[in-house]
Amino acid sequence: MIELDGAHGEGGGQILRSALALSMITGQSFRIDRIRANRAKPGLMRQHLVAVQAAARVSGASVTGAELGSSALSFVPGSIRGGDYYFAIGTAGSCTLVLQTVILALLHAQQPSTIRITGGTHNVMAPPVQFLQHAYLPLLARMGAQVDIDLLRYGFYPAGGGEVIATVQPCAQLRQLVLTERGGWIAGHADALVAGLPANVGMRELGCIGDALDWDDTQLRLHRLPPEQGPGNAVLVTLSHEQITEVFAGFGARAVRAESVAQDAIEQAQAYLASGAAVGEHLADQLMLPMALAGGGSFTASTISSHAKTNAEVIARFLPVMIDFQAEEGRYRCMVKSTCQA
Numbered sequence: 001m002i003e004l005d006g007a008h009g010e011g012g013g014q015i016l017r018s019a020l021a022l023s024m025i026t027g028q029s030f031r032i033d034r035i036r037a038n039r040a041k042p043g044l045m046r047q048h049l050v051a052v053q054a055a056a057r058v059s060g061a062s063v064t065g066a067e068l069g070s071s072a073l074s075f076v077p078g079s080i081r082g083g084d085y086y087f088a089i090g091t092a093g094s095c096t097l098v099l100q101t102v103i104l105a106l107l108h109a110q111q112p113s114t115i116r117i118t119g120g121t122h123n124v125m126a127p128p129v130q131f132l133q134h135a136y137l138p139l140l141a142r143m144g145a146q147v148d149i150d151l152l153r154y155g156f157y158p159a160g161g162g163e164v165i166a167t168v169q170p171c172a173q174l175r176q177l178v179l180t181e182r183g184g185w186i187a188g189h190a191d192a193l194v195a196g197l198p199a200n201v202g203m204r205e206l207g208c209i210g211d212a213l214d215w216d217d218t219q220l221r222l223h224r225l226p227p228e229q230g231p232g233n234a235v236l237v238t239l240s241h242e243q244i245t246e247v248f249a250g251f252g253a254r255a256v257r258a259e260s261v262a263q264d265a266i267e268q269a270q271a272y273l274a275s276g277a278a279v280g281e282h283l284a285d286q287l288m289l290p291m292a293l294a295g296g297g298s299f300t301a302s303t304i305s306s307h308a309k310t311n312a313e314v315i316a317r318f319l320p321v322m323i324d325f326q327a328e329e330g331r332y333r334c335m336v337k338s339t340c341q342a
Contacts, residue, residue: 001074002030002317009310011038013048017101018289018311020055020075022318024105025293029076030318043069047093047119051101054087054115058102082109082170089119092160094126099149099166104290106168107145113168121155121162122193122234124251127282129164130191130236131247135283138245143174143290154195154225156232157253174294179278179287180333181300183242189219190237190265196230201258205235205250208262213237213269235262237269246272246280275302277331284308284334291336292321298335300328 002023006015011034019030036042044052044067052066052073060078087098095117106113122128127136129151137147146169155162190209192202199222206220225232233252238245250264272280277300279287284301285308291297292315301308304325312323320340326333 002028004030004032004314004317006032006035006071007037009313010306011310012036012307013097014285014307014311015314016048016073017051017097018314019318020051020101021104021289022315023075024055024059024061024077024080025108026318027077028318029074031072031074033072035071035073037071043071044073045093046091047089047097050087050089050093050119051098054085054098054102055105057085058105080105080109082106082111082113082168084114086116087118089117089160092120092123092155092157094123095119095121095155095162095164096129096132097126099132099164100286103147103166103168104293107147107171107174109168109170112170115166115168116163118161118163119155120157120160121151121153121164122232122249122251123157124253127286128234128236128247128249130238131249131282134238134245135247136286139177139179139287140290143177143294145169145171145174145290154193154229154232156195156230156234157251159230159232161229174290176294177291177297177299179243179297179299182244182278186240186242188213188215188237188239189221190215190235191221191223193223193225193232193234193236194230195225195232196227197233197252199224201233201252202235204258205262208259209235209237209266212266233258233261235265237265239269239273244278246283248272248280272302275331277302281305281308285311288312288323288334288336289315292319292323295338296321296336298333301332301334304332304334
């Protein structure tokens with residue numbers, strides 16, 4: 001059984017989610033102690049518990065320690081089974097993080113799968129649904145995976161109540177991907193999402209983005225969502241190049257000015273554009289696991305976070321790969337290489 005320290009490195013929930021996905025795919029059991037030890041509220045929160053429950057159902061696993069607040073867990077997987085699944089987080093905990101736990105595993109099932117999850121869709125501690133739809137899934141498609149995600153209802157912090165549905169087709173083997181350049185510029189746009197709040201909040205955010213990125217009104221979109229899906233607010237900046245589409249987000253919160261929400265997304269987008277790298281910080285973190293499953297690949301990134309470095313170490317515990325980061329001028333290069341002998 002692989003032994004993991006949940007306090008190692010970045011010390012957050014990604015250690016658990018990656019371990020669950022890799023355990024299901026490789027058939028290797030694991031035990032993790034000190035789960036999320038570096039967080040203000042350590043142990044399993046609702047979204048982490050649902051991720052464990054989802055992985056257990058998908059793979060017929062035997063699990064001990066799957067309780068709210070638990071700091072230790074053991075997971076013994078069975079066979080991955082496709083089919084129709086429904087998971088309710090019950091809070092504004094992230095639907096996207098639960099999806100990321102099971103999607104890659106379900107590629108290895110013998111039949112298609114549908115996963116419906118209710119909970120949060122847009123909160124500051126997780127990628128928004130649009131990031132998966134427009135940045136992550138197109139790259140998985142280039143690697144041979146057919147996965148689609150539909151957003152049925154928005155769910156903001158603290159109310160939650162959102163709903164997403166993902167469909168996953170079996171894929172026996174992912175193809176390797178090399179993504180070192182983003183290619184020529186295609187288009188950019190910003191979306192301000194407002195639910196149960198004055199429309200002026202979104203208009204102020206879009207005004208800031210338009211001024212900062214020199215975009216006109218056709219690139220600035222206000223989405224007034226049904227009030228019952230709020231209160232909530234988020235802004236998304238989407239940048240499309242020939243080889244990659246990136247999505248950067250800012251999230252509204254009580255007592256946070258609209259201009260500050262917009263500035264968060266603006267700074268992420270500007271740092272990415274200035275780097276010359278193919279992918280941004282969060283997409284860099286997400287790409288390593290499918291590349292490792294494919295047996296190799298590489299990409300350039302605007303930055304490599306401690307989150308990504310910890311994730312790379314977890315991946316190497318389950319798979320015969322080496323993940324190497326090299327600093328270049330203004331960016332980083334990540335190379336995923338198989339350590340298996342020919």
